[in-house]
Amino acid sequence: xxxxxxxxxxxxxxxxGYGRLLRKEDPRLIRGMGNFVDDxxxxxxxxxxxxxxxxxxxxxxxxxxxxAQAHPKVVAVITGADLAEQGLAWMPxxxxxxxxxxxxxxxxxxxxxxxxxVAEDRYSARDALELIDVEYDMLPVISxxxxxxxxxxxxxxxxxxxxxxxxxxxxxxxxxASTNEVFxxxxxxxxxxxxxxxxxxxxxxxxxxxxxxERVSGQLTLWSTTQAPHAHRTVYALVAxxxxxxxxxxxxxxxxxxxxxxxxxxxxxxxxxxxxxxGKPVKWTEDRTxxxxxxxxxxxxxxxxxxxxxxxxxxxxxxxxVLADHGAFNGVASPIKYPAxxxxxxxxxxxxxxxxxxxxxxxxxxxxxxxxxxxxxxITEAVYLIERIVDCLAFELDMDPAELRLKNFIKPxxxxxxxxxxxVYDSGDYEPAMRKAMDMAGYAQLREEQAEKRERGExxxxxxxxxxxxxxxxxxxxxxxxGLGMADGCELRVHPTGKAIVRLSVKTxxxxxxxxxxxxxxxxxxxxxxxxxxxxxxxxxxxxxxxTYGSRSTPVSGAAAAxxxxxxxxxAQIIASGMLEASVADLEWVxxxxxxxxxxxxxVTIQDIAMRAHGAxxxxxxxxxxxxxxxxxNPTNLTYPFGAYICVVDIDPATAEVKVRRFIAVDDCGTQxxxxxxxxxxxxxxxxxxxxxxxxxxxxxxxGNCLSASLMDYLIPTSLECxxxxxxxxxxxxxxxxxxxxxxxxxxxxxxxxxxxxxxxDALKPFGIRHADMPLTPSxxxxxxxxxxxxxx
Amino acid sequence: MQVNIVINGQEVTEEIEPRMLLxxxxxxxAGLTGTHWGCDTSNCGTCVVLIDGEPVKSCTTLAAMTxxxxxxxxxxxxxxxxxxxxxxxxxxxxxxxxxFCTPGMMLTARALLDQNPDPSEHEIREAISxxxxxxxxxxxxxxxxxWAAENGTPVSLEGASS
Ligand code: FES
Ligand code: FES
Numbered sequence: 001x002x003x004x005x006x007x008x009x010x011x012x013x014x015x016x017g018y019g020r021l022l023r024k025e026d027p028r029l030i031r032g033m034g035n036f037v038d039d040x041x042x043x044x045x046x047x048x049x050x051x052x053x054x055x056x057x058x059x060x061x062x063x064x065x066x067x068a069q070a071h072p073k074v075v076a077v078i079t080g081a082d083l084a085e086q087g088l089a090w091m092p093x094x095x096x097x098x099x100x101x102x103x104x105x106x107x108x109x110x111x112x113x114x115x116x117x118v119a120e121d122r123y124s125a126r127d128a129l130e131l132i133d134v135e136y137d138m139l140p141v142i143s144x145x146x147x148x149x150x151x152x153x154x155x156x157x158x159x160x161x162x163x164x165x166x167x168x169x170x171x172x173x174x175x176x177a178s179t180n181e182v183f184x185x186x187x188x189x190x191x192x193x194x195x196x197x198x199x200x201x202x203x204x205x206x207x208x209x210x211x212x213x214e215r216v217s218g219q220l221t222l223w224s225t226t227q228a229p230h231a232h233r234t235v236y237a238l239v240a241x242x243x244x245x246x247x248x249x250x251x252x253x254x255x256x257x258x259x260x261x262x263x264x265x266x267x268x269x270x271x272x273x274x275x276x277x278x279g280k281p282v283k284w285t286e287d288r289t290x291x292x293x294x295x296x297x298x299x300x301x302x303x304x305x306x307x308x309x310x311x312x313x314x315x316x317x318x319x320x321x322v323l324a325d326h327g328a329f330n331g332v333a334s335p336i337k338y339p340a341x342x343x344x345x346x347x348x349x350x351x352x353x354x355x356x357x358x359x360x361x362x363x364x365x366x367x368x369x370x371x372x373x374x375x376x377x378x379i380t381e382a383v384y385l386i387e388r389i390v391d392c393l394a395f396e397l398d399m400d401p402a403e404l405r406l407k408n409f410i411k412p413x414x415x416x417x418x419x420x421x422x423x424v425y426d427s428g429d430y431e432p433a434m435r436k437a438m439d440m441a442g443y444a445q446l447r448e449e450q451a452e453k454r455e456r457g458e459x460x461x462x463x464x465x466x467x468x469x470x471x472x473x474x475x476x477x478x479x480x481x482x483g484l485g486m487a488d489g490c491e492l493r494v495h496p497t498g499k500a501i502v503r504l505s506v507k508t509x510x511x512x513x514x515x516x517x518x519x520x521x522x523x524x525x526x527x528x529x530x531x532x533x534x535x536x537x538x539x540x541x542x543x544x545x546x547x548t549y550g551s552r553s554t555p556v557s558g559a560a561a562a563x564x565x566x567x568x569x570x571x572a573q574i575i576a577s578g579m580l581e582a583s584v585a586d587l588e589w590v591x592x593x594x595x596x597x598x599x600x601x602x603x604v605t606i607q608d609i610a611m612r613a614h615g616a617x618x619x620x621x622x623x624x625x626x627x628x629x630x631x632x633x634n635p636t637n638l639t640y641p642f643g644a645y646i647c648v649v650d651i652d653p654a655t656a657e658v659k660v661r662r663f664i665a666v667d668d669c670g671t672q673x674x675x676x677x678x679x680x681x682x683x684x685x686x687x688x689x690x691x692x693x694x695x696x697x698x699x700x701x702x703x704g705n706c707l708s709a710s711l712m713d714y715l716i717p718t719s720l721e722c723x724x725x726x727x728x729x730x731x732x733x734x735x736x737x738x739x740x741x742x743x744x745x746x747x748x749x750x751x752x753x754x755x756x757x758x759x760x761x762d763a764l765k766p767f768g769i770r771h772a773d774m775p776l777t778p779s780x781x782x783x784x785x786x787x788x789x790x791x792x793x
Numbered sequence: 794m795q796v797n798i799v800i801n802g803q804e805v806t807e808e809i810e811p812r813m814l815l816x817x818x819x820x821x822x823a824g825l826t827g828t829h830w831g832c833d834t835s836n837c838g839t840c841v842v843l844i845d846g847e848p849v850k851s852c853t854t855l856a857a858m859t860x861x862x863x864x865x866x867x868x869x870x871x872x873x874x875x876x877x878x879x880x881x882x883x884x885x886x887x888x889x890x891x892x893f894c895t896p897g898m899m900l901t902a903r904a905l906l907d908q909n910p911d912p913s914e915h916e917i918r919e920a921i922s923x924x925x926x927x928x929x930x931x932x933x934x935x936x937x938x939x940w941a942a943e944n945g946t947p948v949s950l951e952g953a954s955s
Binding site: 027032035123203253254255258512679686712722 | 810812813817820821824825826827828829830831832833834836837839866867868870871876880883884885887889890891892893894895896899914917918919921922923924925926927928929930931932933934935
């Protein structure tokens with residue numbers, strides 16, 4: 001397939017479905033009438049607050065809760081020992097490890113959950129935390145991941161039977177022997193240690209829940225900040241031994257997720273336990289410090305990257321050795337057969353002869369996690385590695401980085417393309433996207449300007465990144481989380497008057513599902529989007545599916561929505577054949593109505609058919625009344641969106657402050673459903689990328705103290721650090737997705753960090769700099785300019 | 794202690810602890826949950842409301858300090874069923890995604906436009922720079938506020954609170 005300039009959704013051409021449509025969720029949100037978890041007030045509701053460990057590694061010698069219990073407004077104080085009595089002190093993580101809900105034996109990271117208080121109001125619950133006295137016996141701390149496997153390293157996970165070290169897993173992909181062989185004969189080999197520091201999703205809404213257990217029925221309702229309500233329900237059923245049909249998870253409006261709201265956190269379990277024990281609804285709302293120090297972090301990879309090429313710039317092979325810091329509990333939320341997520345796509349957008357990766361993952365005394373923050377299951381790290389090392393190669397060859405990329409792209413005729421690590425890219429046409437970005441940027445002029453500025457001693461950099469994403473997990477033969485296959489259900493019901501509701505398993509956290517999914521059904525059925533309601537985020541009222549993360553909503557549930565609509569249309573066609581007294585095969589479908597082939601005057605609309613389906617008249621033989629369908633869509637492959645990004649920075653030589661002057665992003669996510677929403681998704685991801693490249697990092701001192709525990713220390717870009725984004729697109733549909741769409745939610749987060757870093761490094765070329773690690777804060781850039789660049793971890 | 798705050802034109806009188814933050818007063822006592830809370834350190838601005846027309850972070854303000862003052866929250870922006878042009882602009886220009894930062898952003902925008910009906914892009918960026926949006930990357934928020942400047946008949950919020 002080749003790229004075309006227009007979306008297939010040109011206005012006028014397709015008035016019903018795709019195209020720029022204002023969002024259906026906005027009218028309530030702009031009036032302050034959204035319903036976020038902390039907005040929920042139930043009669044008699046109590047408030048829960050969590051006591052956290054001040055130290056990173058210590059044995060708990062004693063906990064005295066008597067003073068807290070005596071507080072007049074406190075209803076309960078619960079410790080790990082209390083939970084252990086119920087068998088609830090530990091819970092499974094999404095990667096088959098266990099994580100403690102409240103510490104019983106020892107604490108393993110700073111701010112780990114130790115006890116909780118339930119009180120009549122939020123202030124009293126916090127007050128009572130101060131009254132709990134915990135004695136800790138300190139243990140040596142592993143905060144430097146490089147020492148986690150030392151022979152004398154303290155064993156963090158002595159709760160695991162027979163565990164004598166901090167090793168979690170080794171993982172390998174590609175072919176080592178053939179890769180080494182290519183490296184040996186290559187003209188040029190470039191090596192670089194490339195670090196992706198720990199960062200945090202930090203959605204503006206922190207995590208929260210309200211748990212309500214009804215005493216008589218035993219029914220648990222949990223309003224929760226979750227991106228994956230159905231998966232959570234199953235895990236709660238497994239943890240608490242509650243029957244699944246007695247658990248209802250409601251994810252109301254969610255104030256951003258970015259992967260951080262995929263895992264189950266101890267706070268949710270604590271609130272459920274509290275409501276079970278006390279018999280009243282219990283609310284838990286995290287504060288910002290708790291959010292930054294204890295919930296799912298992202299990245300934390302030390303990657304030794306190596307690239308082999310001919311002297312004229314043909315890239316031959318890539319290999320890498322990765323040390324992965326997973327914190328104190330392995331909370332990776334990737335499909336279970338992919339402990340390193342989809343890092344295997346580190347071969348990027350290039351046609352290589354060989355590739356190999358070896359990875360070791362370890363425990364450290366840091367908050368648990370391992371996958372979060374819009375990373376498409378570690379593709380962020382993979383793309384950063386390849387796009388950084390390709391620039392290092394360009395530096396060594398003294399070649400223009402755009403030219404080097406253009407020379408090595410997988411060619412359009414090579415798709416579907418199987419990479420040397422076994423991923424089958426579904427479709428792609430890379431060169432037009434790259435050329436379009438270069439045109440938009442005025443690439444040649446920018447290089448001229450840069451040359452002039454260099455003459456004058458000014459520091460200007462131009463950074464390029466070209467990424468291929470792999471999103472839409474995933475085919476159930478390969479992909480599951482805790483045994484739950486990653487296929488998505490979808491249900492569609494057309495009412496007698498031709499209005500419809502569609503029920504999804506996925507859940508928006510701002511991506512606009514209520515709009516996009518109505519458009520998909522509208523496109524397929526010819527019912528206007530305003531006549532279609534999208535129901536999501538409530539396990540009692542939606543079909544099973546694994547939720548919204550890894551940019552999977554459009555590739556998986558979007559396909560489900562299109563196919564369920566086609567199923568309804570097939571039934572409608574049979575009913576129409578009865579109404580028009582024509583055979584099914586003689587009917588033609590045009591934008592919401594069937595007519596007899598060759599006689600457009602004999603036609604019925606989908607609304608007419610819906611009324612007939614529910615009406616009193618006869619239906620064709622064997623056809624039941626009603627007009628509805630359900631489906632469970634199992635994708636045959638992932639989808640592979642891609643994009644070309646160009647970043648222009650200026651660095652103040654006196655202060656080393658980096659200013660992003662321009663950012664050009666050309667994305668290809670296949671068929672576009674709502675270009676306005678797509679552009680918004682890209683913009684948000686670009687800001688994330690600027691944040692990670694220039695300022696964001698969750699840092700620790702040697703005692704394991706988290707140094708990034710507030711938004712004063714963990715910096716997020718504001719309006720002043722972001723340029724006015726310049727976006728464009730090409731359209732290369734996915735051949736296997738029913739409407740040709742690919743995911744877009746994380747493309748920019750994945751693709752933009754290397755563009756920014758490459759631009760900064762390019763600006764520092766006069767200093768002979770080939771590489772510098774994120775975050776490129778003024779102090780780190782200054783040190784780099786002085787020749788004192790240090791690794792951030 | 795007793796406080797009496799006029800929120801969106803309605804007097805709210807409550808017995809509270811002196812330490813109660815305005816954001817909690819608005820959300821929990823007055824039940825107006827459109828004002829959000831997002832950090833412990835006055836950095837995020839999801840809690841911004843107008844006090845006597847000036848944008849203020851309600852997480853950093855004691856409810857007690859606001860006694861006798863006029864507070865406008867997002868719920869007070871729509872007057873007699875007519876949206877503030879800022880609200881309309883945010884819908885038209887996709888100025889929101891999750892909507893969590895939106896009430897604070899819109900109120901800051903309203904205060905800006907009241908003082909400067911035709912702000913430049915840079916003036917808009919300056920005005921909202923004390924607030925964080927994690928979803929939009931800000932361009933569309935800037936466009937939304939420009940939309941309001943270009944298309945909006947200025948609406949006096951005084952009207953909302955009198
Ligand atoms: S809640 Fe973050 S600034 Fe007020
Ligand atoms: S729209 Fe989500 S934080 Fe701004």
